Amino acid sequence: MTELSKLRLTRKEAATLLGISTRHLDYRVRTGALKAVRDGSRIFLTPTALRQYASRDQVMEKGEALTR
Numbered sequence: 001m002t003e004l005s006k007l008r009l010t011r012k013e014a015a016t017l018l019g020i021s022t023r024h025l026d027y028r029v030r031t032g033a034l035k036a037v038r039d040g041s042r043i044f045l046t047p048t049a050l051r052q053y054a055s056r057d058q059v060m061e062k063g064e065a066l067t068r
Helices: 011-018 022-030 047-055
Strands: 037-039 042-045
Touching: 011 022, 011 042, 011 047, 022 042
Parallel strands: none
Antiparallel strands: 037 042
């Protein structure tokens, strides 16, 4: 089973697929740029949310480092 065929991905799995750190992924979730689902105290991301985030035109914010 590929990662994107799962219904929910962990933060680490999602960050790996996006090519970013889990810290940057947490920042994107906090700012609302990336939608996450909470199950109790755990945070999950859906493949749909990752595809939407990856397909958007990303504009760097002031002081933000280039992640690629």
